[in-house]
Amino acid sequence: MSAITIGQAIVLxxxxxxxxxxxxxxxxxxxxxxxxxxIPVDDKGVVAFTAVIQVGAIAAxxxxxxxxxxxFVTAWVRGLADRDQRDSHxxxxxxxxxxxxxxxxxxGLAAKPLIEGPLASLWVVAGSLIVGSGVxxxxxxxxxxxxxxxxxxxKDAMLVGCSQILALLFxxxxxxxxxxxxGLILDLNRVAATRLSFFLGIPSLTGAGLYELKxxxxxxxxxxxxxxxxxxxxxxxYASIAWLLKFVAKHSFNAFVxxxxxxxxxxxxxxxxxxxxx
Numbered sequence: 001m002s003a004i005t006i007g008q009a010i011v012l013x014x015x016x017x018x019x020x021x022x023x024x025x026x027x028x029x030x031x032x033x034x035x036x037x038x039i040p041v042d043d044k045g046v047v048a049f050t051a052v053i054q055v056g057a058i059a060a061x062x063x064x065x066x067x068x069x070x071x072f073v074t075a076w077v078r079g080l081a082d083r084d085q086r087d088s089h090x091x092x093x094x095x096x097x098x099x100x101x102x103x104x105x106x107x108g109l110a111a112k113p114l115i116e117g118p119l120a121s122l123w124v125v126a127g128s129l130i131v132g133s134g135v136x137x138x139x140x141x142x143x144x145x146x147x148x149x150x151x152x153x154x155k156d157a158m159l160v161g162c163s164q165i166l167a168l169l170f171x172x173x174x175x176x177x178x179x180x181x182x183g184l185i186l187d188l189n190r191v192a193a194t195r196l197s198f199f200l201g202i203p204s205l206t207g208a209g210l211y212e213l214k215x216x217x218x219x220x221x222x223x224x225x226x227x228x229x230x231x232x233x234x235x236x237x238y239a240s241i242a243w244l245l246k247f248v249a250k251h252s253f254n255a256f257v258x259x260x261x262x263x264x265x266x267x268x269x270x271x272x273x274x275x276x277x278x
Contacts, residue, residue, distance in 0.1 A: 009225035017236025020057040023177030028125040048212035055209035056233035100161025101203045128172030129264035143184035149192040190248040
């Protein structure tokens with residue numbers, strides 16, 4: 001008997017697709033949704049399921065940014081073969097994404113018992129939603145938004161890449177929120193910070209999903225719900241990406257900040273009243 005039904009997988013796939021790249025915490029929303037559906041949030045199979053369906057959202061990034069990715073990979077391959085090609089920004093940027101992924105991989109492997117155990121609590125999610133909102137608001141106010149994607153450096157990539165660790169350790173903080181906020185603090189404009197967040201998410205989230213695949217299937221989730229959740233997250237995430245890039249080009253992150261605070265306070269209330277089990 002699967003720990004997650006096909007109907008639940010569809011709901012979770014929609015939640016994942018909508019929230020993965022919005023700075024409102026996909027992990028937090030998934031855990032809240034699982035709690036409302038009486039799915040144990042700290043079950044290893046369930047934790048693995050949420051990691052695997054992220055691959056569907058990442059596939060949406062690969063499709064949406066296909067031309068950009070081909071450009072980066074082509075520049076990288078040419079640079080490996082020809083030293084004269086190594087001065088191009090695309091060649092350097094591809095290496096920076098690789099370098100910036102290493103810290104989260106190390107922390108993810110070292111802190112796996114904590115991530116799947118105590119830190120999976122909905123109390124942590126509620127607190128992280130609110131604290132992360134403060135960080136996001138401050139970053140949006142501090143940032144001068146004067147640098148574009150072509151102005152990014154190795155320092156930018158490493159700092160933004162390392163900020164993903166906050167979301168890894170504190171579900172609810174939001175990987176997108178942490179990376180975008182860091183980009184804004186570094187004076188990247190909102191579109192550049194958002195695109196950098198997308199590109200840095202490709203290797204880390206894909207690796208996490210593939211790594212957790214065996215635990216998801218072996219943990220009793222079932223291959224069919226897993227496949228359904230992944231496909232649904234792909235379709236919904238593609239639409240979410242297109243909307244977000246248009247939104248940040250003209251608006252601040254204040255709407256996300258307010259929404260996160262409301263959800264965090266509501267979650268604290270539901271946990272305190274015993275409606276949800278942490």
